[in-house]
Amino acid sequence: MALELSEQEQFRRNSLEELYKLGIDPYPAESYPVNVSTHEIHEQFQADQTKFQEVCIAGRIMTRRIMGAASFVDLQDSTGRIQLYIKRDDICPGEDKTLYNTVFKRLMDIGDIIGIKGYVFITQMGEISIHVRELKILCKSVKPLPVVKEAEGQTFDAVTDPEFKYRQRYADLIVNPAVREVFVKRTRMVNIIRDFLNAQGALEVDTPVLQSIPGGAAARPFITHHNALDIPLYLRIANELYLKRLIVGGFDWVYEFSRDFRNEGMDRTHNPEFTILEFYVAYRDYFWMMEQTEQMLEKIAMGLHGTAEVPVGEKMISFKAPFRRLPIYDAIKEYTGVDAAAMDENELRAACKSLGIEVDETMGKGKLVDALFGEKCEHHFIQPTFIIDYPVEMSPLTKKHRSKPGLVERFELMINGKEIANAYSELNDPIDQRDRFEDQVKLMERGDDEAMFIDYDFLRALEYGMPPTAGIGIGIDRLAMLMTNQVSIQDVLLFPQMRPEKKVVANLASDADFMAIGIPEAWVAVVRKAGFKTPAEVKSANPNKLLHELSGLRKKLKLEIPSLKIEEVQAWCN
RNA sequence: CUCUCCGUAGCUCAGCUGGUAGAGCAAUUGACUCUUAAUCAAUGGGUCACAGGUUCGAAUCCUGUCGGGGAGACCA
Numbered sequence: 001m002a003l004e005l006s007e008q009e010q011f012r013r014n015s016l017e018e019l020y021k022l023g024i025d026p027y028p029a030e031s032y033p034v035n036v037s038t039h040e041i042h043e044q045f046q047a048d049q050t051k052f053q054e055v056c057i058a059g060r061i062m063t064r065r066i067m068g069a070a071s072f073v074d075l076q077d078s079t080g081r082i083q084l085y086i087k088r089d090d091i092c093p094g095e096d097k098t099l100y101n102t103v104f105k106r107l108m109d110i111g112d113i114i115g116i117k118g119y120v121f122i123t124q125m126g127e128i129s130i131h132v133r134e135l136k137i138l139c140k141s142v143k144p145l146p147v148v149k150e151a152e153g154q155t156f157d158a159v160t161d162p163e164f165k166y167r168q169r170y171a172d173l174i175v176n177p178a179v180r181e182v183f184v185k186r187t188r189m190v191n192i193i194r195d196f197l198n199a200q201g202a203l204e205v206d207t208p209v210l211q212s213i214p215g216g217a218a219a220r221p222f223i224t225h226h227n228a229l230d231i232p233l234y235l236r237i238a239n240e241l242y243l244k245r246l247i248v249g250g251f252d253w254v255y256e257f258s259r260d261f262r263n264e265g266m267d268r269t270h271n272p273e274f275t276i277l278e279f280y281v282a283y284r285d286y287f288w289m290m291e292q293t294e295q296m297l298e299k300i301a302m303g304l305h306g307t308a309e310v311p312v313g314e315k316m317i318s319f320k321a322p323f324r325r326l327p328i329y330d331a332i333k334e335y336t337g338v339d340a341a342a343m344d345e346n347e348l349r350a351a352c353k354s355l356g357i358e359v360d361e362t363m364g365k366g367k368l369v370d371a372l373f374g375e376k377c378e379h380h381f382i383q384p385t386f387i388i389d390y391p392v393e394m395s396p397l398t399k400k401h402r403s404k405p406g407l408v409e410r411f412e413l414m415i416n417g418k419e420i421a422n423a424y425s426e427l428n429d430p431i432d433q434r435d436r437f438e439d440q441v442k443l444m445e446r447g448d449d450e451a452m453f454i455d456y457d458f459l460r461a462l463e464y465g466m467p468p469t470a471g472i473g474i475g476i477d478r479l480a481m482l483m484t485n486q487v488s489i490q491d492v493l494l495f496p497q498m499r500p501e502k503k504v505v506a507n508l509a510s511d512a513d514f515m516a517i518g519i520p521e522a523w524v525a526v527v528r529k530a531g532f533k534t535p536a537e538v539k540s541a542n543p544n545k546l547l548h549e550l551s552g553l554r555k556k557l558k559l560e561i562p563s564l565k566i567e568e569v570q571a572w573c574n
Numbered sequence: 575c576u577c578u579c580c581g582u583a584g585c586u587c588a589g590c591u592g593g594u595a596g597a598g599c600a601a602u603u604g605a606c607u608c609u610u611a612a613u614c615a616a617u618g619g620g621u622c623a624c625a626g627g628u629u630c631g632a633a634u635c636c637u638g639u640c641g642g643g644g645a646g647a648c649c650a
């Protein structure tokens with residue numbers, strides 16, 4: 001007897017044994033020739049009831065209603081659910097009723113995967129169902145699923161525990177259809193973007209995830225090590241510098257859905273790995289990029305919702321182009337009254353302090369403006385707004401503004417108070433780029449641990465000449481949150497990062513190890529059940545308490561093994 | 575890293591100012607040939623997250639640990 005299993009898990013393992021004894025393989029190898037989906041049946045049967053008279057379909061048993069010799073089962077496949085009607089004498093036409101009485105009623109459970117053949121009909125209660133003629137088990141489930149019930153749009157006992165949902169997404173997906181919808185929508189969103197870009201001749205590319213210089217953004221990277229080269233490598237924090245190398249190489253428009261990694265805090269909008277769409281287009285500038293962005297977002301909203309108005313929490317967000325455009329200094333003036341454009345670093349620092357923003361000496365002008373905007377302005381921009389024309393200090397890869405000194409041609413797209421995209425006219429002056437990198441080094445020397453490294457290979461590429469280029473990065477996870485109305489990034493990631501579960505100790509010590517200190521074979525499993533993982537733990541236990549505990553378990557589990565005496569237990573411990 | 579809330583059966587949750595564990599669903603056995611949160615009857619199922627402490631007695635009070643949520647700090 002496996003002591004670590006719950007009662008229900010034990011029952012299901014027993015059912016497995018019985019199936020084998022009946023000569024039924026609960027995990028058959030051959031393919032099952034499904035010829036229809038539940039969705040197709042629901043969509044088409046009402047209109048033409050002569051269809052679907054020979055269906056073969058498979059899925060998971062979600063609920064059962066057994067009434068003696070007839071039963072109803074809700075079967076769930078990848079497209080939805082359908083009710084099955086199973087009549088004993090139909091699936092067991094002869095004398096032998098084992099398949100119904102024993103296999104179906106006793107040995108099958110919620111969660112099992114079955115295949116059936118039959119015909120579609122409508123029950124007296126008006127529900128489209130399948131009358132089953134043949135029934136076959138395709139996979140026996142030995143772990144009980146959470147049971148969620150639904151009726152008339154209401155859901156009962158839905159699993160809401162985030163830990164369960166995120167750690168066991170597979171079970172979450174089985175049991176909560178709305179979760180599946182979110183991820184289907186996310187993928188549709190990505191497909192819309194891909195179509196939008198491909199239709200204009202963009203080329204999807206792959207660039208390195210392992211980089212020897214983590215460039216293209218300001219963030220702390222993950223570090224790993226390559227054994228053969230014996231060098232440190234970094235997981236990318238951005239792919240910007242690689243995509244721009246490709247523009248140098250002569251591609252006009254490249255893009256990549258880039259999985260980036262940043263070794264920073266985790267919260268409802270940050271996961272250590274996340275997806276950014278970056279794309280770069282030769283001979284364009286940031287004004288052009290704003291138009292592209294508007295069009296693309298409107299297209300996504302229309303594609304997913306059929307309208308540009310998308311509900312997000314209590315609000316409605318309109319993705320109807322064009323979006324508002326507002327210079328960052330105007331935004332700061334609007335919400336704080338501070339005229340940051342006219343200030344030098346020290347005046348800015350003073351202004352921040354007077355507004356209660358924490359500042360320190362490592363912060364240059366760029367970071368101060370960033371702090372001012374982030375603290376006091378960002379959250380006000382609910383409807384899509386392009387914040388434009390940033391100070392040069394906070395944008396080391398951006399081209400200087402064509403007419404406004406001290407600024408760069410950059411925009412960030414704010415939606416629902418969060419940054420969704422960041423774009424600019426790319427800096428293609430190699431001399432200027434070298435200077436900007438060197439400024440970053442100075443910031444690093446001042447203690448800014450996010451300042452960028454100098455990427456000399458990237459500089460070499462720029463020296464060959466990069467056409468004027470517009471580039472953008474769009475946070476795909478955050479966009480997915482908006483488009484699916486989810487408040488947490490974990491809800492748009494199939495497998496969000498979690499602290500590992502505490503190790504369920506598997507065979508740290510063998511039975512023989514326990515027996516070596518004198519524990520009788522029959523008691524080893526009981527000792528384990530009592531929570532002892534190694535003989536050493538037994539040795540250091542209080543013998544009286546241990547005896548009590550083991551005796552209690554023996555009684556509780558009704559074990560037919562001889563009882564223990566205190567002398568025996570003392571002999572193990574000492 | 576700080577604050578705060580939470581951890582009770584497979585699932586959803588009760589459990590009062592300490593008196594030794596409860597419900598619904600799920601499970602087991604039985605009844606029932608069109609049910610749909612099927613119904614009816616009976617039954618089993620818990621080291622109350624873990625480890626200490628206080629107490630005659632702890633799911634309950636205290637301390638610590640682990641895991642999770644939320645808020646902040648940090649972070650484009």
